[in-house]
Every structure is written in C-alpha cells, then in structure tokens.
Amino acid sequence: MNELRSLADLDRALATPNGKIVLYKHSTQCGICDGALEEIQEFLKSNDGAGAFYYLDLLAHRDVSNAIAQRLGVKHESPQAIVLDGGKVAAVLNHRAIRVPALEKALKS
Numbered sequence: 001m002n003e004l005r006s007l008a009d010l011d012r013a014l015a016t017p018n019g020k021i022v023l024y025k026h027s028t029q030c031g032i033c034d035g036a037l038e039e040i041q042e043f044l045k046s047n048d049g050a051g052a053f054y055y056l057d058l059l060a061h062r063d064v065s066n067a068i069a070q071r072l073g074v075k076h077e078s079p080q081a082i083v084l085d086g087g088k089v090a091a092v093l094n095h096r097a098i099r100v101p102a103l104e105k106a107l108k109s
Contacts, residue, residue, distance in 0.1 A: 001044065004056040004064050013054050014071070018086060020051035020107055024098075025058045025065055025080040036079035036098035043103045051083075051107050083107060 004010055004023070013021060024040060027033045044053065058065040058078055069076040072089055081098050083091040083106045091106035093099075 001040070001053040001055045004054050005061055007064060007067055009054075010064050010067055010071075013052070014084075014087060016052065016084075016087070020083060020085045020090070022051055022053045022103075022107070023056065023068055023082045023084070024053060025056050025068065025076070025078050025082075027058055027078045029059065030078060032095055033079040035096070036081070039099050040081070040103065043100045046100075047104065047107070081106075 001024075002013070004013065013023065024037075026037060040053065056064055056068070065076060068074070068082065072082060074080075074082055074089060074092055077094040079095060079098055081093040081103070082089060083093075093102050093106065
C-alpha cells in the first residue's frame, strides 16, 4: 500500500489516468479504523492487482485529508475508503462498511 504524506503524493495518485485506485483515510486513534485496515490488508492478500491502494494517516497529514474531501467532493469520515475509477469517485465506504466483500464489489471491473 502506498502512503500519502503530502499534497504532491495526492496529486500523483489522482493523476492515475486509467484503472481503479483506493484512497484509505485512517485515524491512528480509532479502533474502528484498525478493523477497517485489517479488512483492507485481508483484501489485498487475496486480490493482487485489484487497484492501487493509498494509505493516509489523517492525523499526521490533515492537509491531505482536507484536500481529498475538497477535490473529490466527498464529506470526510474515518475510516473511509474512496474508490476512484479513471479519476472519478466510483464508491465510498465508511466505518464498518469497509469489509472484504464491499471492497471486492467496489473494485470489480
């Protein structure tokens, strides 16, 4: 999973012209986020090549989190997995909705 640490990292992620990417917003102080991250890691183990995943520690990089909400028009929540297809929002999974089956459905081609 790639890490988003700056606005430049976000710009590079959003510049992906084709394919699906996932922006995952994580709070290191939230137990629900820990469960969501485990689900994403489990998904990645069995779905190699399903898309590029980007991890954001939103407490350390609040500016990047705010930029995601503003640029994509997606209200901030955490945990949050935003699925982009060709640069457009295709799905948004929040809180306990971040599960392997939901990720599989959101990332199907």
